[in-house]
Amino acid sequence: MEATSNKQNIISLIQLRPNDEEIIVDGSSDLFTIIRTLAPLQLVVGSTYYDIPSNKLLFIGPGIRIKLVKPTAEAGYRITFPDSFFDRSNKDAEMLYSRLFFDYEAEIQIVDAVRPPEEVRHVLHFRAPMFAEKSVPLYHAALKNHIESLLLEGLLGLPDVVDEVQGAMLSDRNLVNSFIVMLHRNYKQESTVNFYADALHVTARKLSKACQEVFDRTAKQIILETVARRAINYIENSTLSISQIAFEMGFSDESNFRRFIKKHTGKTALNFRTN
Template identity: 35%
Template sequence: MEDMDIEVENMPYSVTSGQIAFLGPQKHIVFSKTGGSNILCISFSASFYERSSKDSLFLHSQLFFNYHTDFFVAPFSNIEQMRVIFMERLEAFRIKDENLYVSAAHNAVERLILDAFLYIPNEEIKKDIKFDYLHYVNRFKILLQRDYKKEKKVAHYASELNITSRKLTEMTEYVLGKTAKSIIIEKVISEFKKTLAFTSYTISEISYDLGFSDEGNFSNFVKKHTGKNPSEMK
């Protein structure tokens, strides 16, 4: 309900008043200092929300697993209505009865999700229909967010998902149009670029943080996949 700045995975973003930002799991988030108390953060687990196949579709959709940016932003049509739903109404249920409060919270979150679905492109919603592929690819992205610094082989993530490397790549190619290997490489390169741009770390420090044994190996990796030396990307 007021403008704010937020940092997601070392990338700065601005969210204007009247917007809702949806962020998926395993994201490192830093909120800026704000002048007032009109910013509401709603955090919930999959186990809290997921009650049906419809709920699963929502949780694995572009809202929480956006493939173009670290988060998805949608406008909210009535700010005062949002205040009533998420502050006054939920507080009344919390005081009244715990079970009623949980049900009311689920319904309130679903209201936000449904409204935001109006702003997802139709072609992205069609992708979400092949839910089994979407489910595995999103789990792969969660694991990658957790392990990319130490694990860079497709076999590791396939093993964690109890599927073959070939099957994981088939799924990522269907959902994202890219191989699992290329997604891992892009993640490492992207994190390098963000860290280089938004921190004071040296290339040597970044290479160590990203799990490379020495700066030479890291430089070869970057050169192979970008055509540039790390020092040329500042």
């Protein structure tokens, strides 16, 4: 079972069944993956092999390659989506850019699933097809609601952090992940590389070098792209006026906001609203 957004071409809900071919998530920089196991499952995340028991929830963040070893039973399902599909409010951002997908020490979070397998099968075999047959927008609304429930389930099962890890001890990937988490919490108030570098106890040069290694973009480019992407989300998915969105995004006035959108997207703010 798979549904795909015409706009993104990467929003999907896929059931993992016997004799499936290997499913690969190629490590797109804005791709999030949630896997719910109904039977033991083997997969490779990055370069690490995992043997996952049944009734687990897996959360795998952007920029990480996932390779599924051919399942031998009804293994479960995976949901893959870009941040622009789910991230439409500050509450969404807080859940999405959390330790579920951006951990200091792990590429993958594995937590116990709360919902019984029977309820999961009902969603897969009955609810999802019903929404999909009705309309694509209704299906996407239902899928977004389901993603939110999985994120809440994951946050409930996430172990508490005991010791805080300092930036100088992090690998490039974990340093960048920490930067991205911090960025999505502070982008409205802080847009300088120095702010995030200081908070992570590294130099601005080291932070930018790490970003270049992981995402082939500088820290400043990631900041600007993040602000632009969040601004476009507001324009496309809210009823706020452009002036209100500019204020919400932390811009000093509407004209500065409009110039920013034009410079970084090549389109006007109203282009995104009308499209």
